[in-house]
Amino acid sequence: MSVILWTLRREVRALRRYNLQSRGETDPTRFVEALIELGPTFVKLGQILSTRPDILPEEYVAALERLQERAPVVPLDVIKATIKTELGGKLADHFETFECDPVASASLAQVHRATLKDGTVVAVKVQRPDMDALISRDMAALSFGITILAKIVPRKLRRSNLSDFFAEFRRYTLNELDFAAEAQTIERFRLNFVGHDTVTIPNTYQKLTTRRVLTMDWVEGLHLGDAAAILTDEKKDKLVSGLVNMLLKMFVSDGLFHADLHPGNIVFHSDGRLTLLDFGMYGQLEPRQQDRFILYWMAVVQGQTRRAFHHFRAQTDALPDADEAAFFGQFAKLAEEFYTSPLRETSLAKIYLEMMQAGYQTGFVFPASLMLHAKALTTAEALLFELAPDARFEQLSRPYIAREFAARVASPNRLAKRASQILPELLLLGELPPQTAMDEDWDWSTTKALANDLASQIGLTNVDGGRTMLRDLVEHHALPILQATKPALNVPDILKATWRRYDELERNLRIAETTGAMITTHLAALTLAIYESLVAQGQSPEEAHGLVYQIGWSIYEPMSELPLMLAKTLSADPTKQMRIATNVFRKFPFGDPAYGWRDIDTDPNTVGFDCTKCPVASFFKQHDASGLCVKTWCALDYPLAQKWGGKLERTGTIAMGDDHCDFRWNMDPARPSQQNNTKAET
Numbered sequence: 001m002s003v004i005l006w007t008l009r010r011e012v013r014a015l016r017r018y019n020l021q022s023r024g025e026t027d028p029t030r031f032v033e034a035l036i037e038l039g040p041t042f043v044k045l046g047q048i049l050s051t052r053p054d055i056l057p058e059e060y061v062a063a064l065e066r067l068q069e070r071a072p073v074v075p076l077d078v079i080k081a082t083i084k085t086e087l088g089g090k091l092a093d094h095f096e097t098f099e100c101d102p103v104a105s106a107s108l109a110q111v112h113r114a115t116l117k118d119g120t121v122v123a124v125k126v127q128r129p130d131m132d133a134l135i136s137r138d139m140a141a142l143s144f145g146i147t148i149l150a151k152i153v154p155r156k157l158r159r160s161n162l163s164d165f166f167a168e169f170r171r172y173t174l175n176e177l178d179f180a181a182e183a184q185t186i187e188r189f190r191l192n193f194v195g196h197d198t199v200t201i202p203n204t205y206q207k208l209t210t211r212r213v214l215t216m217d218w219v220e221g222l223h224l225g226d227a228a229a230i231l232t233d234e235k236k237d238k239l240v241s242g243l244v245n246m247l248l249k250m251f252v253s254d255g256l257f258h259a260d261l262h263p264g265n266i267v268f269h270s271d272g273r274l275t276l277l278d279f280g281m282y283g284q285l286e287p288r289q290q291d292r293f294i295l296y297w298m299a300v301v302q303g304q305t306r307r308a309f310h311h312f313r314a315q316t317d318a319l320p321d322a323d324e325a326a327f328f329g330q331f332a333k334l335a336e337e338f339y340t341s342p343l344r345e346t347s348l349a350k351i352y353l354e355m356m357q358a359g360y361q362t363g364f365v366f367p368a369s370l371m372l373h374a375k376a377l378t379t380a381e382a383l384l385f386e387l388a389p390d391a392r393f394e395q396l397s398r399p400y401i402a403r404e405f406a407a408r409v410a411s412p413n414r415l416a417k418r419a420s421q422i423l424p425e426l427l428l429l430g431e432l433p434p435q436t437a438m439d440e441d442w443d444w445s446t447t448k449a450l451a452n453d454l455a456s457q458i459g460l461t462n463v464d465g466g467r468t469m470l471r472d473l474v475e476h477h478a479l480p481i482l483q484a485t486k487p488a489l490n491v492p493d494i495l496k497a498t499w500r501r502y503d504e505l506e507r508n509l510r511i512a513e514t515t516g517a518m519i520t521t522h523l524a525a526l527t528l529a530i531y532e533s534l535v536a537q538g539q540s541p542e543e544a545h546g547l548v549y550q551i552g553w554s555i556y557e558p559m560s561e562l563p564l565m566l567a568k569t570l571s572a573d574p575t576k577q578m579r580i581a582t583n584v585f586r587k588f589p590f591g592d593p594a595y596g597w598r599d600i601d602t603d604p605n606t607v608g609f610d611c612t613k614c615p616v617a618s619f620f621k622q623h624d625a626s627g628l629c630v631k632t633w634c635a636l637d638y639p640l641a642q643k644w645g646g647k648l649e650r651t652g653t654i655a656m657g658d659d660h661c662d663f664r665w666n667m668d669p670a671r672p673s674q675q676n677n678t679k680a681e682t
Contacts (some may be wrong), residue, residue: 027059027060028059028060028062028063028064029063031060031063032046032063032064038138039107039134039138040071040107040108040128040131040134040135041134041135041138041139041142041173042138043107044107044108044169044172044173044176045142045169046064047064047260047281048165048168048169048172048281049061049064050064050375071105071106071107071110071128072105073101073102073105073110074102074105074110074126074128074129076100078129079110079112079126082126082127082129082212082213083124083126083213085212086210086211086212086213087208087210087213094116094117094208095114095115095116095117095122095124096114096115096116096117096119097114097115098112098114098115098124099112099113099114100112103123107128108127108128108131108176108177109125109126109127109128109179110125110126110128111123111124111125111126112124112126113218114215116205120217121217121218122205122208122215122216122217122218123202123215123216123217123218123219124208124213124214124215125179125213125214125215125216126212126213127177127179127211127212127213131177132177135173135174135177139170139173142166143166146162146163146166149162164367164368165368167368168368168369168372172280172281175280176280176281177211178211179209179210179211179212179213179214180209180210180211180214181211182214182279182280183204183206183209183214183216185279185282186201186202186204186216186279187204188256189201189256189258189276189279192249192250192254192256193246193249196245196246196249197273198241198242198245198246198272198273198274199242199246199273199274199275199276200273200274200275200276201275201276202216202217202219202275202277203216203217204216219267219275219277220267221267221268221269221275222267222268222269222270223263223264223267223268224263224266224268224383224386224387225263225386226268227239227268227387228386228387231268231270235270235272236387236388237388238272239268239272239274239387240384240387240388240391240396241272242272242273242274243274243383243384243387244384244393244396244397244400245400246274247377247380247381247384248397248400248401248404251293251373251376251377251380252290252293252294252400252401252404253290253404255284255285255286255287255289255290256282256283256284257282257283257284257285257373257376257377258276258279258281258282258376258380259281259282259283259372259375259376260278260280260281260376260379261276261376261379261380261383262379263383263386264277264278265277265278266383283369283372283373283376284369285369285370285373286369289315289367289369289370289373291408292311292312292314292315293373294401294404294405294408295307295311296308296311296312296352297348297394297397297401298401298405298569298570299311300335300338300348300351300394301348301394301398302569303335303339305331305332305335305336308331308335309328309331309332312331312355312359313327313328313359313364315366315367315370316359316364316365316366317364317365318363318364318365319363319364319365320363321363322362322363322364323362323363324362324364326362327358327359327362327363327364330355330358330361330362331355331358331359334351334354334355334358335351335355337351338351347381347385347392347393347394348381348393348394349374349377349378349380349381349393350378350381352374352377352378353374353375353377353378356370356371356374381393384396398570398571399570399571401570402566402570402571402580405566405570406566406580406583406584406587409566409584421437470522470526471499473555474526474530474551474555475495477551477554477555478495478530478551479491479495481547481550481551481554482494482547482551485547485550486539486547489537489539490537493537494530494533494534494537495533497533497536497537498526498529498530498533499529501528501529501532501533502525502526502529505525505528505529505623506522506525509521509522509525509619512594512615513593513594514591514592514593514594515588515589516588516589516590516591516594516595517589517590517591517594517595517615519589520589520590520615520616521615521616521619523555524615524616524619524620524629524633525619527548527552527628527632527633528619528620528623528625528628530548530551531544531545531548531625531628531632534547534548545628545631545632548628548631548632549631549632549635549636552632552633552636553636553639556636556640557639557643560581560585560640560643560644562584563580563581563582563584563585563644564577564581564643564644566580566581566584567580567581567584567644574645574646574667575604575605575606575607575667577644577645578607578644578645578646578665578667579607581644582607582609582644582663582665586609590611594613594615595611595613595614595615596611596612596613596614597609597610597611597612598610598612600662600664602664605666605667605668606649606664606665606666606667606668607646607663607664607665607667608662608663608664608665609663610660610661610662610663611653611654611660611661611663612659612660614654614655614661616629616633617629617633617653617654617655617661618654620633620655621655626655626656626657627655629653629655630653630655630656633655634653634655634656634661637650637663641665644665645667646665646666646667647665647666648663648664648665648666649664649665649666650662650663650664
């Protein structure tokens with residue numbers, strides 16, 4: 001306790017000098033000076049506070065962003081002693097050369113350039129002496145101070161989420177003291193960027209790394225200002241592209257992000273590569289937070305303010321005096337500012353951070369990880385503007401977000417897990433379960449076992465032996481069409497015969513490789529069953545084809561809405577919209593490996609690919625009904641193309657006897673459809 005009180009007295013003296021300093025300096029500047037005087041713990045505190053504009057006024061945050069550590073150089077003898085203690089042996093046992101003067105000296109460590117025995121140039125980061133004791137003492141004092149504050153101003157403490165902030169600060173600082181842990185973090189980033197030629201992460205040398213010594217590759221390159229000043233526009237464009245993709249991969253795809261991307265922590269190379277440095281400060285989003293950010297981003301760029309607010313608000317905890325109406329009012333005002341402000345005055349990342357500040361001001365607390373995410377993204381975006389002052393991050397990131405969204409929604413495991421938690425409540429209660437009732441992870445084998453039991457039991461209470469869910473889906477669409485177009489038909493008898501025939505076909509239907517193929521092949525069996533039932537009731541093959549086609553389109557059209565909505569959300573370009581929509585369908589329900597696909601080079605106004613494997617066509621061929629497939633399933637692709645804003649051009653399908661189905665989705669409105677010139681004429 002005496003040590004803690006001594007530390008507190010030291011802090012109070014520094015703060016008193018801060019208050020008594022000449023008024024010639026601004027308060028934020030003197031605040032920064034006081035932190036530097038207090039030592040490394042408080043320098044780190046200032047760096048973390050610069051990520052929390054919800055705690056400090058804007059002018060203080062700006063001053064802290066410019067905080068430069070000043071620390072005296074540790075004598076070489078002390079550095080040698082540390083290396084000997086940590087690595088064993090003499091300096092010469094590990095390094096061929098070791099420069100006496102450090103290239104950088106900061107509050108926690110200093111860095112020396114050295115050469116390994118094999119000639120590799122490395123950077124050796126060596127911790128300053130007695131850091132553990134100093135940091136532990138300061139942390140204890142700060143913790144004691146927060147405990148006192150909790151008793152004096154409990155409401156203010158809750159509103160600022162200061163306890164969580166201190167826990168995050170403690171984690172960051174202690175992590176920075178453990179260089180072995182930093183090396184592990186570097187390896188996590190390296191694994192995430194395997195195969196990305198534009199981003200390099202320095203190699204670490206495990207045998208020369210301990211808790212107090214970190215050895216990694218020496219990196220030569222350009223600093224941000226030099227890259228912006230001397231590189232050609234072409235090379236800068238390449239750097240901008242690489243930078244955007246790197247940022248989005250960290251902040252959106254991986255969730256593991258570098259949280260201190262100021263210009264000193266990134267090196268630019270003239271060949272378009274980027275190298276990240278100093279991984280002591282990083283953040284990690286949970287999968288649901290990543291999903292929310294994607295949905296928030298999609299809503300903001302479409303001008304859907306209420307939808308964006310929903311996903312934003314969902315990530316907060318409301319204090320007892322929280323004012324949601326006031327929060328939405330400020331949120332909507334900031335959104336309008338984003339939509340209408342000139343290019344240089346605002347950005348998506350800046351608005352993202354300011355919206356969090358609005359939440360804080362109206363009584364809503366965000367997780368510390370999200371605050372760090374927002375501030376780190378804003379800092380990183382500033383790098384982009386230095387290279388490309390007129391860039392719009394939301395425009396550059398749109399294709400990436402589109403790919404990420406499509407990959408997430410098309411994941412079979414993700415779809416299955418979501419469906420398993422939504423469908424039971426939806427079917428029994430007619431309502432969707434709230435987010436708080438959704439589990440992120442559980443033993444998936446238990447769900448599979450239950451699903452197998454349900455699959456064997458579902459529909460057995462139906463007197464006709466039909467599958468209830470499938471029956472309801474099909475009859476919902478078939479009944480009105482049959483009754484409207486063929487009022488003289490005995491529709492109940494047709495449907496009973498359909499389900500009896502379906503049961504016969506289904507018994508011999510093998511289980512497909514994917515969920516999507518399982519659904520489509522069972523619907524193919526149902527197509528054949530209803531067609532045969534119509535013919536048995538006196539309809540000609542042509543009439544039966546037409547009725548089945550109408551029923552099929554009635555089911556198929558709603559399925560096409562989601563890919564179209566997604567495509568229009570992400571792009572205004574009709575050809576890109578078609579490519580996105582068809583890519584989604586090629587993931588689900590028509591996904592690999594049950595279906596086979598190959599892309600085809602076409603003109604700029606056409607999206608082209610071939611289907612090389614189709615279980616639906618195989619089913620109809622097995623039952624000598626390929627003509628039915630052509631007149632129904634194949635024919636449905638034409639109105640689908642029109643709904644998605646294009647025209648389908650086709651010369652053949654697998655059901656016609658060709659070795660593939662060709663899809664050429666033409667988006668040129670002046671170009672006539674070739675539907676009537678193909679063998680697929682309907």
